[in-house]
Amino acid sequence: LHGLHHTNMPKRKEATSSEPSKKGKERASQNQDSTSSSSSSSSSPSSASSSSSSSASPPRSFELHNGIELPVLGFGTYRLKTADVKNPVEIAIRHGYRNIDTAMIYNNEKEIGEVLSQSGLDREDVFITSKLWRADHGYEKTLKAFHKSITKLGTTFLDLYLIHWPGPSKNKKNTSSDKEIRMQTWRAMEHLHETGMCKAIGVSNYTIQHLEELIAECKVVPMVNQVEFHPWLYQSDLHEFCKAHNIQLQAYASLGVGDLVKDPEIKTIAKKYSKSSAQVLLRWAVQLGVAVIPKSTNEQHIRDNMDIFDFILSDEDMDKLKSMNQDRHLCWDPS
Numbered sequence: 001l002h003g004l005h006h007t008n009m010p011k012r013k014e015a016t017s018s019e020p021s022k023k024g025k026e027r028a029s030q031n032q033d034s035t036s037s038s039s040s041s042s043s044s045p046s047s048a049s050s051s052s053s054s055s056a057s058p059p060r061s062f063e064l065h066n067g068i069e070l071p072v073l074g075f076g077t078y079r080l081k082t083a084d085v086k087n088p089v090e091i092a093i094r095h096g097y098r099n100i101d102t103a104m105i106y107n108n109e110k111e112i113g114e115v116l117s118q119s120g121l122d123r124e125d126v127f128i129t130s131k132l133w134r135a136d137h138g139y140e141k142t143l144k145a146f147h148k149s150i151t152k153l154g155t156t157f158l159d160l161y162l163i164h165w166p167g168p169s170k171n172k173k174n175t176s177s178d179k180e181i182r183m184q185t186w187r188a189m190e191h192l193h194e195t196g197m198c199k200a201i202g203v204s205n206y207t208i209q210h211l212e213e214l215i216a217e218c219k220v221v222p223m224v225n226q227v228e229f230h231p232w233l234y235q236s237d238l239h240e241f242c243k244a245h246n247i248q249l250q251a252y253a254s255l256g257v258g259d260l261v262k263d264p265e266i267k268t269i270a271k272k273y274s275k276s277s278a279q280v281l282l283r284w285a286v287q288l289g290v291a292v293i294p295k296s297t298n299e300q301h302i303r304d305n306m307d308i309f310d311f312i313l314s315d316e317d318m319d320k321l322k323s324m325n326q327d328r329h330l331c332w333d334p335s
Helices: 022-030 082-094 111-118 139-153 176-194 208-217 235-244 264-273 275-286 299-304 315-322
Strands: 061-063 068-073 099-101 129-132 158-163 201-204 224-228 248-252
Touching: 082 111, 082 299, 111 139, 129 139, 139 176, 158 176, 158 224, 176 201, 176 208, 201 208, 208 235, 224 235, 235 248, 264 275, 264 315, 275 299, 275 315
Parallel strands: 099 129, 129 158, 158 201, 201 224, 224 248
Antiparallel strands: 061 068
């Protein structure tokens, strides 16, 4: 393969039960909205304070229920197609990002693979996520699509593979055939996980209903659910459901596709911490126990988006941001 320097892939910890492990339950309990007063935990954000705190030691990764570490912060590549993706990913890698999120439909896997292969990094040093597009639902089609993705990325395995959308079409119907094809797809995902091709598997844009159906029949509970999540769409019920079933929530569109950073109330909060609105929005999600994958083509913004681990939002500011919820989708709405 023409990709990164490959070493032996770490052995996976098996996770085939639909019940969260004891360790996983403990982690889920630690990642409550109101964090404990201790700042020594490595698996959940430290407690909030009313001012920035250089002594804060929030987590840099969340442990999934099979023992795999998901970096809290990743680099998103949505809408960065073909050659447009190379420079931003190079910048992100140069500034320390080691978690890259892509998808087949983004049409940039090949270019990302080329950047990573030229980075000099070992394969094990980079966490790579890709996603199965809705046109590739079904057992055999899933396996075929997965192998296309890893070939383009120049790797022999993925750290995380997600079902991008809960059905073969964009409409919101939920017929018996939709449910059946979702399960066929998940069986293929389980096979990829069991054979070591994917260190972790999960879903994206799944609602509570989709997750309940899946958990009722699956052998392996999804490790991750990647959804739109920000103060205008604070999906608290979904977040609580995922925590209860030890499914790590990961946010896309954390900055409200650029709209939220202009909000006066968020600007006021940011000024208090001498941070940008974007940094406050990312910190808010991370402090809730939600992983983030911000995207930018601007080098300064790429650097700034990493600088979210040296302050803690107060309980008052956390609640203020939660209160901005409008149940407003700025991207896809799978409900």
